[in-house]
Amino acid sequence: xxxNEIELQNFRQYxxxxxxxxxxxxxxxxxxxxxxxxxxxxxxxxxxxFRYCFYGQKSAFLDLPNRDELVNNMISSEIKExxxxxxxxxxxxxxxxxxxxxxxRQKFIKRxxxxxxxxxxxxxxxxxxxxxxWKEFGSSDAQEKIQSILPDGLSQVFMFDGERMQRxxxxxxxxxxxxxxxxxILDIKKFDKLYDIIGSENxxxxxxxxxxxxxxxxxxxxxxxxxxxxxxxxxQKSLQDExxxxxxxxxxxxxxxxxxxxxxxxxxENTKRIADxxxxxxxxxxxxxxxxxxxxxxxxxARVALTSRLLLEVKEKYQDYISQGHTHELFYDNLxxxxxxxxxxxxxxxxxxPVSSHSEEEKRLIELKAVSLPIESAQNLNLIAQKFKKxxxxxxxxxxxxxIKSKMSEEKLNxxxxxxxxxxxxxxxxxxEEKYGNLDYKRYESxxxxxxxxxxxxxxxxxxxxxxxxxxxxGKTVRERIELSNAGNRKVRDVINLVHEIKNEIFNFRRExxxxxxxxxxxxxxxxxxxxxxxxxxxxxDEKYKIxxxxxxxxxxxxxxxxxGQNIIVSLAFVNALIATAKxxxxxxxxxxxxxxxxxxxxxxxxxxxxxxVSKTNINSLDQLIFMSFKKQLxxxxxxxxxxxxxxxYLLTKNKKGFIEKTELAINQLDTFIHEYEEEENE
Amino acid sequence: MxxxxxxxxxxxxxxxxxxxxxxxxxxxxEMAEMIVKVLEEKYxx
Numbered sequence: 036x037x038x039n040e041i042e043l044q045n046f047r048q049y050x051x052x053x054x055x056x057x058x059x060x061x062x063x064x065x066x067x068x069x070x071x072x073x074x075x076x077x078x079x080x081x082x083x084x085f086r087y088c089f090y091g092q093k094s095a096f097l098d099l100p101n102r103d104e105l106v107n108n109m110i111s112s113e114i115k116e117x118x119x120x121x122x123x124x125x126x127x128x129x130x131x132x133x134x135x136x137x138x139x140r141q142k143f144i145k146r147x148x149x150x151x152x153x154x155x156x157x158x159x160x161x162x163x164x165x166x167x168x169w170k171e172f173g174s175s176d177a178q179e180k181i182q183s184i185l186p187d188g189l190s191q192v193f194m195f196d197g198e199r200m201q202r203x204x205x206x207x208x209x210x211x212x213x214x215x216x217x218x219x220i221l222d223i224k225k226f227d228k229l230y231d232i233i234g235s236e237n238x239x240x241x242x243x244x245x246x247x248x249x250x251x252x253x254x255x256x257x258x259x260x261x262x263x264x265x266x267x268x269x270x271q272k273s274l275q276d277e278x279x280x281x282x283x284x285x286x287x288x289x290x291x292x293x294x295x296x297x298x299x300x301x302x303x304e305n306t307k308r309i310a311d312x313x314x315x316x317x318x319x320x321x322x323x324x325x326x327x328x329x330x331x332x333x334x335x336x337a338r339v340a341l342t343s344r345l346l347l348e349v350k351e352k353y354q355d356y357i358s359q360g361h362t363h364e365l366f367y368d369n370l371x372x373x374x375x376x377x378x379x380x381x382x383x384x385x386x387x388x389p390v391s392s393h394s395e396e397e398k399r400l401i402e403l404k405a406v407s408l409p410i411e412s413a414q415n416l417n418l419i420a421q422k423f424k425k426x427x428x429x430x431x432x433x434x435x436x437x438x439i440k441s442k443m444s445e446e447k448l449n450x451x452x453x454x455x456x457x458x459x460x461x462x463x464x465x466x467x468e469e470k471y472g473n474l475d476y477k478r479y480e481s482x483x484x485x486x487x488x489x490x491x492x493x494x495x496x497x498x499x500x501x502x503x504x505x506x507x508x509x510g511k512t513v514r515e516r517i518e519l520s521n522a523g524n525r526k527v528r529d530v531i532n533l534v535h536e537i538k539n540e541i542f543n544f545r546r547e548x549x550x551x552x553x554x555x556x557x558x559x560x561x562x563x564x565x566x567x568x569x570x571x572x573x574x575x576x577d578e579k580y581k582i583x584x585x586x587x588x589x590x591x592x593x594x595x596x597x598x599x600g601q602n603i604i605v606s607l608a609f610v611n612a613l614i615a616t617a618k619x620x621x622x623x624x625x626x627x628x629x630x631x632x633x634x635x636x637x638x639x640x641x642x643x644x645x646x647x648x649v650s651k652t653n654i655n656s657l658d659q660l661i662f663m664s665f666k667k668q669l670x671x672x673x674x675x676x677x678x679x680x681x682x683x684x685y686l687l688t689k690n691k692k693g694f695i696e697k698t699e700l701a702i703n704q705l706d707t708f709i710h711e712y713e714e715e716e717n718e
Numbered sequence: 719m720x721x722x723x724x725x726x727x728x729x730x731x732x733x734x735x736x737x738x739x740x741x742x743x744x745x746x747x748e749m750a751e752m753i754v755k756v757l758e759e760k761y762x763x
Contacts, residue, residue, distance in 0.1 A: 190761055225734060226735055232749045233753075240747040245751065245754045246754060526761060533726075535724065541727065
């Protein structure tokens with residue numbers, strides 16, 4: 036990847052559009068672009084602009100200021116309130132013979148006198164194609180493409196900050212930065228990240244933490260349901276057996292009850308028969324009574340009839356007798372001696388008329404008294420007379436007797452009928468009793484009681500079984516859920532084990548790569564140090580990337596006592612060693628491809644004896660170098676060492692408003708300019 | 719890298735790689751969630 040041009044707009048001290056085209060390698064010459072600027076005039080900013088354009092605001096490697104500090108805030112005084120401005124860095128470069136243009140831009144708006152970000156930061160990458168011209172990558176593809184060309188971890192190597200070159204190698208920070216560079220070279224930063232993200236079961240926001248959280252343990256409540264379920268399963272069978280037995284008992288009692296009921300029904304028919312028979316007997320007795328009454332009546336009437344018949348036979352003689360002695364039948368009929376005596380004595384007739392003494396009437400009465408019969412005889416005569424009168428009813432009585440006789444025959448028939456029916460019923464009753472025995476209400480009642488007791492027991496057992504079934508059903512659901520979650524848990528545990536294996540593989544992979552990389556880096560570093568550092572030195576890079584530089588002549592570790600100049604040599608040796616290692620190890624870095632390096636170098640303290648070596652071995656050997664320096668770094672030795680390779684040179688200055696301006700310096704006049712400039716500086 | 723789980727590791731690296739390059743848009747939690755999601759889908763958990 037060779038840089039062609041950078042354009043900065045409103046980026047930190049740069050305003051409007053500042054374009055800096057770079058010198059590109061030409062037959063391994065003119066590979067250096069020299070950017071001269073005094074301290075605080077945009078050298079470091081230029082380096083930051085490269086990193087910002089390619090990787091955005093990423094804290095891991097770039098050491099960029101806050102996003103809001105990247106924009107040239109002085110612009111706010113030049114634009115109106117609510118006006119917009121845009122911060123932009125674009126870099127054109129060539130990679131594998133293809134031209135690319137990377138642009139990162141952010142819009143700002145002036146509000147309350149200050150610039151505020153407006154909308155998202157936009158990164159675009161376009162590639163120049165042979166047939167379609169410039170073709171833009173999609174936003175995430177663009178970032179991936181940049182990463183594939185130059186991973187951000189490598190930015191520390193290829194976009195080298197001179198600040199670190201003055202840092203002592205014994206410094207812990209140096210070791211850490213070196214490690215970061217190695218990780219970038221190996222492109223295993225993401226392995227580290229993956230390792231971190233995998234984390235552990237205890238870290239809830241890590242992969243293992245999240246997976247661990249997926250393992251479902253049964254709750255206390257579920258466990259209880261499960262225990263109940265197992266208990267219920269045991270009791271279910273015995274309950275079912277008990278219920279079956281009780282059901283058999285019930286069936287048996289029901290059968291007995293049915294039989295008893297049937298017998299009872301039959302015997303209850305006998306009850307009806309008995310009642311019917313009693314009724315028939317009663318009717319028979321009634322008929323008998325009637326017959327007796329009719330007989331009595333018949334006999335009485337027969338006697339009257341007989342008397343009447345005898346009287347009728349002597350009636351004629353009686354009439355004769357009466358007609359011979361009695362003319363006054365009327366008196367005869369009503370008066371007897373006692374009555375006549377009573378009338379005479381009281382002087383009042385039976386009809387109420389007074390009978391005076393010595394009257395005709397009294398005289399007559401006295402005559403009558405003389406012929407009157409005593410009372411008993413009179414009464415008998417009256418009775419006889421009545422009897423004779425009555426005897427004329429003889430025919431009527433005969434008819435009545437006939438009627439009574441007919442009724443008696445009827446009653447006799449009734450009696451016979453009722454007796455027959457009663458006898459028939461008695462036989463039927465006897466037959467039924469012989470067949471079914473006698474009614475036993477106690478047995479039926481006892482069976483009913485047994486049935487009720489069995490039904491009660493059965494209901495209780497069924498309720499128990501329902502409870503057990505419900506518990507089993509509930510337990511089944513919980514068990515299924517737990518079994519399911521157990522199956523799920525097993526799966527999750529398998530995945531957790533898998534992730535642990537992955538974690539171990541990543542760890543081992545990293546360790547292996549790391550060790551390998553350190554070995555190669557160590558070899559490269561040692562080789563370059565031997566070429567550039569004056570004296571007999573040997574280097575070791577330990578596991579923590581701590582560097583040890585030993586003077587082989589004295590055997591003393593001089594790492595922490597190196598002069599500033601020696602430190603710079605070592606730093607530059609490192610850059611070269613890292614690049615060589617990157618080319619050797621990185622998957623993304625093509626060993627045949629040329630790579631540009633941007634170096635914000637602080638070489639002011641480099642001692643003269645090393646200048647030539649550094650220039651020749653470190654600086655001139657780079658494919659492309661954008662070398663930022665200020666006058667003191669460009670001493671004759673340094674400048675002379677690299678000037679043959681300088682293809683372009685620029686001077687950055689600040690104008691009155693504090694904005695940086697660029698002036699391209701003519702190469703053929705560079706010598707003069709450097710010295711003039713130096714003189715001015717010296718002045 | 720040659721390993722037992724090389725393909726899966728490559729897949730996971732690709733996932734987090736895409737996220738890593740998106741300018742701090744995603745934190746480690748989001749990346750972990752993404753990996754868990756991949757594992758969930760892959761192993762039906």
